[in-house]
Amino acid sequence: DVSAQRTTILVAGPRARDLLSHGCPLDLHPRAFGPGRCAQTTLARTQVVLVARDEARAGFWVLVRSSFAGYLTDWLLDAAVEYG
Numbered sequence: 001d002v003s004a005q006r007t008t009i010l011v012a013g014p015r016a017r018d019l020l021s022h023g024c025p026l027d028l029h030p031r032a033f034g035p036g037r038c039a040q041t042t043l044a045r046t047q048v049v050l051v052a053r054d055e056a057r058a059g060f061w062v063l064v065r066s067s068f069a070g071y072l073t074d075w076l077l078d079a080a081v082e083y084g
Contacts, residue, residue, distance in 0.1 A: 005065055005066050005067075006049070006063045006064060006065060006066060007063070007064055007065075007066045007069035008061050008062070008063050009061070009062040009063075009064065009069070009072065009073060009076070010059055010060070010061060010062075011059055011060045011061075011062055011076065012053075012058055012059025012060070013059065013083075015083045016058075016059050016060055017029075017030075018083070019076065019079055019080055019083065020043065020050070020060060020062075022079045023042075023043045023044035023045075023075065023079065024041055024042065024043045024050065025041065025042065026039060026041050026050070033050075033052055034052060035052050035053060035054045035055050036052065036054060037051075037052045038050060038051040038052070043062060043064075043072065043075075044071075044072060044075040044076075044079075046064060046065075046068045046071065046072050046075075047064075047065065047068075048062050048063060048064045048072070049062075049063040050062055050063075051063070
């Protein structure tokens with residue numbers, strides 16, 4: 001196992017940036033955080049590494065410590081309800 005104790009969550013879809021913006025202080029506009037960019041930040045008060053995937057594989061990878069993965073998944077699912 002070489003994951004550095006992190007779980008990767010894929011957040012994709014037409015409203016992925018809006019969803020992540022609910023709990024992330026970064027400017028996620030494509031001009032500021034476009035494909036190939038990554039940053040260590042917080043999401044829902046959880047330390048994460050956020051990676052904007054390339055245009056062909058739209059969306060974001062959210063790398064979170066494994067011990068917080070369940071909490072963050074629940075938060076993302078709850079925050080996504082308004083886009084359902």
